[in-house]
Amino acid sequence: MEFKPYPFSAKKYAARLPRLDNGVETKRHAVTIVGGGPVGLAVALGLANHGVPSVLIEADDSVCYGSRAICISRRSLEIIERLGAVDGFLKTGLPWAGGRSFYRDTEVLHFEMPQDDNQKLPPMVNLAQYHIEQFLLDAAQRKSDLIDIRWQTRVSAIDSRVDGATLKLATPEGDYSLNSDWVVACDGGRSTIREALGLQLKGTSYEGRYVIVDIELESDRPTERLAYFDASSNPGSTVLVHKQPDNVWRIDYQLRDGEDAEQAVKPESVIPRVQSLLDMMGERGAWSPIWITIYKANALTLESYRHDRVLFGGDAAHLVPIFGVRGANSGIDDADNLAWKLAFVVRGLASEELLESYSDERVFAANENLSYGTKSTEFMAPPSFAFELMRQAVLSLAVKHERVRSLINPRQTSAITYTASSLNTPDAEPGAFAAGPVPGAVLGECPLTIVEGGNATEAHLTDLVAPSFTALHFSEDGKVPEEFVALEASLRREGLPFKLIAVTSHLHPETKRDHNWDHTGRLFSMYGARPGTVYLVRPDGHVLGRWHAAAAADIAAAVRHVLQK
Known part of the structure; x- marks a missing residue:
C-alpha cells in the first residue's frame, strides 16, 4: 500500500533579504x-x-x-x-458536539458538549x-x-x-x-x-507513546470523537479516531509497553494495525495512509x-x-x-x-x-500499574453503571476564567449579581439585534468585542448618562481605544444613539442586568468589571488600573 499525498497542497515561499548595513537590517x-x-x-x-x-x-x-x-x-x-x-x-471544518467511548465491543459513554440556541x-x-x-x-x-x-x-x-x-x-x-x-x-x-x-519547561513527561496516522477514507460516519479502550485491534491499549475534512481520518493508538518506537512507525507495522481497527469499526472502504508520526504526552x-x-x-x-x-x-x-x-x-x-x-x-x-x-x-495512557488497575475497574463498572461513566471522558477544553487576575475590578458587593460572567470570565454568548444608523441586524453579543475597551450599558430605552458620553470622548482624545455601547430591553427606533436590542429577552437575565448595569470588557472579551450603578469615575478607574500609567 503506497502513501497518498494530502488533498491539500501548500504553496512554497522563498526567502528574501531585507535592506542591510554590514549584515544588520537597517x-x-x-x-x-x-x-x-x-x-x-x-x-x-x-x-x-x-x-x-x-x-x-x-x-x-x-x-x-x-x-x-x-x-x-x-x-x-x-x-x-x-x-x-x-x-x-x-x-x-467539520463541526462536532460530542463523542463515544467503547470498552472492548461495548459502548460505555456518549457525551455531549454544551450547545444551545444562544450559540452561533x-x-x-x-x-x-x-x-x-x-x-x-x-x-x-x-x-x-x-x-x-x-x-x-x-x-x-x-x-x-x-x-x-x-x-x-x-x-x-x-x-x-x-x-x-x-x-x-x-x-x-x-x-x-x-x-x-x-x-x-517544568512538569511531568509521560512514558506512554502514541502512533499518529492520517489516512484517506471515504465514509458517511458522523463527526464525533471516538475512543476505544482495550479494542481487539489494540488489546490493552487506547485508540482515538477523528474524522477530518477531505476524507482524511486521524487515528491515534497507544503503543504497548516494550514496543520499539522506531519499528512501530514503519508502514509494515502501522498498516495491519489500522486495517484491524477499520475492520472492528465496520469500515469496509478502500483506504490509504498519508502521514505517520509518534507522540509522547508532556x-x-x-x-x-x-x-x-x-x-x-x-x-x-x-x-x-x-x-x-x-x-x-x-x-x-x-x-x-x-x-x-x-x-x-x-x-x-x-x-x-x-x-x-x-x-x-x-x-x-x-x-x-x-x-x-x-x-x-x-x-x-496509565503511567503505572495502579492507574491501569483503576482504569480497568472504571471501564468494567461503566458497562452497567452509568454513574461512573463520566470518569471516562476527558474534560474538553473550555474558556479560562482569570479569577485572580490583578487587572480585575472586583464586584463592589459580593452577591450583588445573581447571574452573569464574573470579572475575569469571558462573555457568555447570546443573540441580540444591532441597531446602527436606523438599520437593524440580528447578531450575537460577542460581535461587540472589539480591539478596545468596551462598556456595555444596559437600559430600557438606550439613553446613556451624559457622564459616560463625556468619558468616552475624553478617553478617545487621549488615544485610548474605548467604546460605549447601549444594550436595551426594548427596540427604540427613535433613540438617536446606536444600540443593541435584547430581542430574545434572555440577555438581561443571563447577565443579572437591570437598567443602569454596566459591564466593562477587555479587548480579548474577558470581563474587567461590572456594576449595577456605575459612575463614569468607576469605569475610568478600572481602565487606568489596567494601563498603570
Missing part, C-alpha cells in the same frame, strides 16, 4: 514573532487589529505537513473570527493544522502592510537585553541580524529561543512567559497532553491575551507592567489545562 522593528504556526500567525493578526506592525520569522517554506492539531474549540473560533479568518474554518458557533470543529495555518496565513496576507512574513528564515542566536533583542538569522540567501524592541517566541515545543535563553510549562523583552506563547511556553484538545486552543488563547497588551505597550498607551499580567494569567491558564490534561492522560 530598520529596527517594534515586534518580531518567531514561528509561523497558528500561534505566531494569531499574534501577528491580533497586533495588526491594533495597527501594530510585526515581522514574522518562519524556518519552513510553507504551512505545515501532517494533521497535528485538529480540534478547534468554540472559544478559539470566537478569537479567530475577530482576527478575520473564521470563514474558512467554518466552511471547511459549534462547540468544536475538526480541521487539520495545515488548513488552520493556511486560513490564518490568508488573513495575514490581506494585511501585508502590517505583517511582514519571512519564510526559510531560521534563528541561530539571540542577544536579549532589557531594551530589546538582536536576532541572528540564517536564510538560503545569506545570514543577517535584526534588531527588535520585542520578541514573541512561538517556535514550538523545541523552541530555539527558549533554549538560547537557557530556560526549561505536561510542562515555563514558570514565567516574560523574560525582559522576550515573551513566550504556545508550545514554546507550555506542552499540554492532547487529551481534551488543549494544545492549539491554549496557544490561540495565549495569542489573544498577549496581542492587545503588547499593542497597548508598543503604542505607548500602557506601561510594560501590563505584560506581567500576560504571564500571570496565561501561566494560571496553563496550570489549569495541565491539571485536566494530566488527569486525562493518566486515564487514557
